[in-house]
Each structure stands twice: as C-alpha cells, then as structure tokens.
Amino acid sequence: AEEALNANEIPVGCVLVCKATEKVLAKGRNRTNEIKNACLHAEFDAIEKLTMVIPADQIGWNSIKLYVTVEPCLMCSSALRQIGINLVYFGCSNDRFGGCGGVVSIHNNPNLIFSQALIAFGGYRRQEAIILLRKFYITENTNAPVPKKKTGRMLKLEIPDF
Numbered sequence: 001a002e003e004a005l006n007a008n009e010i011p012v013g014c015v016l017v018c019k020a021t022e023k024v025l026a027k028g029r030n031r032t033n034e035i036k037n038a039c040l041h042a043e044f045d046a047i048e049k050l051t052m053v054i055p056a057d058q059i060g061w062n063s064i065k066l067y068v069t070v071e072p073c074l075m076c077s078s079a080l081r082q083i084g085i086n087l088v089y090f091g092c093s094n095d096r097f098g099g100c101g102g103v104v105s106i107h108n109n110p111n112l113i114f115s116q117a118l119i120a121f122g123g124y125r126r127q128e129a130i131i132l133l134r135k136f137y138i139t140e141n142t143n144a145p146v147p148k149k150k151t152g153r154m155l156k157l158e159i160p161d162f
Contacts, residue, residue, distance in 0.1 A: 091129030
C-alpha cells in the first residue's frame with residue numbers, strides 16, 4: 001500500500017499467501033492510474049504476478065489466502081470467488097464499493113453459482129490502512145477527473161402521479 005501511495009495511487013496493497021507454508025506467493029498494489037486500467041486493483045495485480053510464475057490452471061487457488069489493506073470491492077470480491085480463493089483478511093472497510101459486507105455481501109451470497117463462499121475477516125491492521133488512505137486523500141489527486149460544474153440546474157419539486 002505504501003508503494004501505491006508513493007506512486008500517487010490509492011494506497012491499497014495485498015499479498016497472496018500459501019495457507020500451508022505461510023509463504024508469500026505474490027504481492028500487488030493498485031496500478032489503475034499508472035497503467036491506465038481501472039481494473040488493475042491490488043488483488044488483480046497480485047493474481048497477475050502469480051500467474052506469470054505459475055500457469056493459472058496449475059494453481060490451487062483454494063490453498064491461498066489473501067491479505068489486503070482495504071476490503072475488496074465488488075469486482076474483486078466476485079473475481080476472488082470465481083477463481084476459488086476462499087479466505088481474505090482486510091484492514092478497513094470499503095464503505096463505497098465493498099463486496100465483503102461493506103456495501104454488498106458478494107463474498108458469501110448463496111445465490112451466486114460460482115464456487116464456495118469467500119470467508120472474509122475485517123480489521124487486520126485497520127488503523128494503518130486508514131492512515132494510508134487519509135494520507136492519500138488529504139493531497140491533491142492529480143489523476144482525478146475535473147468535476148463538472150453544476151450550473152443552470154433547477155430543483156424540480158413537482159412529482160408526477162402514476
């Protein structure tokens with residue numbers, strides 16, 4: 001996450017760890033601005049790095065746990081379930097896009113047809129994660145789009161009947 005912060009990215013970092021040996025298999029961080037790819041979240045970066053070393057079809061995804069500084073978003077929570085990672089530890093909740101209970105519970109939704117549920121535990125080094133996010137958001141985000149001015153808009157108070 002600190003690497004992401006130093007690269008002017010939202011400071012989210014993660015590691016993929018073998019459950020049996022506790023060996024770190026791959027590390028990832030947000031690279032959305034750097035690579036100009038909105039999907040390159042820390043989880044995807046780590047998964048991509050691991051598949052560059054071991055072919056994806058030879059990885060026992062359910063033998064891997066993931067540690068990430070911020071609760072996986074909706075997209076990442078779904079992807080983790082689809083590939084078979086079933087254990088996640090995250091630092092702080094993602095109150096805008098969280099997929100492990102922060103906004104939506106994709107991690108354990110029984111109506112999703114792919115793989116087993118994703119067990120997610122929040123609060124792992126939570127304060128550190130929040131401080132890193134605050135350090136990022138207190139500065140000017142040079143990669144953020146220019147906000148549109150809200151001029152010439154009128155508040156419509158009349159609501160039509162059905």
